[in-house]
Amino acid sequence: MTSVLASSRRAWLPWAVGVLVLAAGFGLQTQLYTDQERVVTAVLMYVVLAQSWNLIGGYTGYASFGQVAFFGLGGYVTGVLMWQLRLPFWWALAASGLLAAGFGALIGLPLLRLKGHYFAIAALGVAEGTREVITNLTSVTGGGGGLTVPTFGADAPTAYLGNDGFYVFFLLLAAFAVLTVTLVARSRFGFGLRAINQDEDAAAAMGVPTTRVKVAAFSLSGLLAGLAGSGYAFQAVNIYPGPMFDVQITVLMVVMVVIGGSGTVLGPVLGAVGLQLLSEWLRANYTTYHTFILGTIIVIAVVLFPGGLVTYVRGGLRTGQWSLLTSIRRYRL
């Protein structure tokens, strides 16, 4: 809450850093090989997804284990519109974002009445159910055999963006996601979310319209994930229900946000960049043991920094307490 009371002397600093990082993103592109460019593109996509989860799981405190539903839905809306109706990508992108946001509001209304882990698993059920529906609507979506987005020749509604194009697309989308979360975090709406996170009854008593605020947050998080899914589907060209609705994507969002620092603007960015780069590096250098090492790192990180890196550093700077055992002392039995 300090940001409300603190003087706004250095309020321009985060914005300046943000613009610099964006510029650095464009500068970095000129220095990368094709493979590296693809890796960074994936990192940027995960920044968007992590921020999407951060809105509902980090700020509002409703841990959605079904966030991939929006990603998959966004991807399939784009895929179907471009494949069946030959709509240009940009129209499909807008439709994907809006439909994902609408879906978020629609399922948010009943689901967000559930508390804690009941909400989490109901969201998981919705994601799995959505995948099954998409798999079985064979005539529209191509079913389990997947669909191919037309990308080349006269057949293509929008020409393939190519590696450079998708890099710029996801860089701008990541900037949009970070900007959105920053604005939300500083707004009245964001304070409502944090109040709900801390004590929903108290928030309601203070006049926060909890249902409306929660549904809006869920819908906004759906918009971000839906846009990411739309771009991903166009980039991947061939999309299948399994990979588009992979539970692992949801879990990665959660891991990135929690390890980085949930309920902060910076944490999910650091989590996404750190984890995705590490994962790619392990995949390239230790192919066989890649998943095993990643699992070990997650276990260690969760035990030592359950509050996330950003929270740990902030706490350290404020109190001078840097002991790694603090969180274990706090959470052990």
Add this chain to the structure above:
Amino acid sequence: MSQFLQATLYGVLQGGLFALIAVGFSLVWGVMNVINIAQGAFVVLGAYLGWGLATYAGIDPFLGMLVAAPVMFALGYALQRFLINLVVNAPVFITLLLTFGLDLMLTQAMNIAFTANYRAIPTSYASRGVEVLPDVFLPLGRFLTFGVGVGVTLLLAWVMSRTRTGLSISATGMDRGAARLMGINARHVYGLVFGLGAATAGMAGAMYGTVGTFSPADAAHLTLISFVIAVLGGLGNPYGALIGGLVLGLIEAWGGQYLPGSWENALAFGVFVVVLLLRPQGLVGRSYYAARLEV
């Protein structure tokens, strides 16, 4: 008609095995508020133990399961006592991430040790069938796994309500602070619960391997059905797992029989979400963990 009876029989038999797959998951979640993502990996590990014993020592999987159970129990106890207890008071998604990390490690370790090939535990009798009604066959292997599944689940229910250990588990689940004041060693109880969860998963794995094929890639799906069953039935309650398992088994069997494509899966998740919305405490459950105070 015989088609319907056959599907029903198949669903019930499958439900018994489902119950055993999920009962440990439900107990761990209900008592400790730990969502064990590694449940499916435990089941697959149990299947490999049964497979190894059958292949290299010639031990029948229904006996091998009795070896797999204590091994898995020891693994589960050690994991809880020395690792998960370190963060067990953190918000639920922290422990969820921890078990997700364990799941990645276990699944990949099994991939390296046993390859990703699909295997089955061969027996001479599992594929035989007995005609119980005209045109309705009772597959022997599935009948035996059903018996084991229901038997072990009921045994667990008996242990939970009739033995000192079981009562201390229930007490710890209801109010850990009060239980500790009564002299219950909560760290040990938590170890026991996770050990029991792993042991039942291991037995379920050996059963799963005798009636079908398995590979490390199945772990995620097995965790997912444990989720559905535990929530359908009600957390922390062995009878809940039994009901949830039967409901899921029947939905899948009937849906598979009468719906085109794989709509039965969509149906299963639809029922899951509706039950959650109308009766979040599950079909048989009380709200076990949700209602208690943290001390």
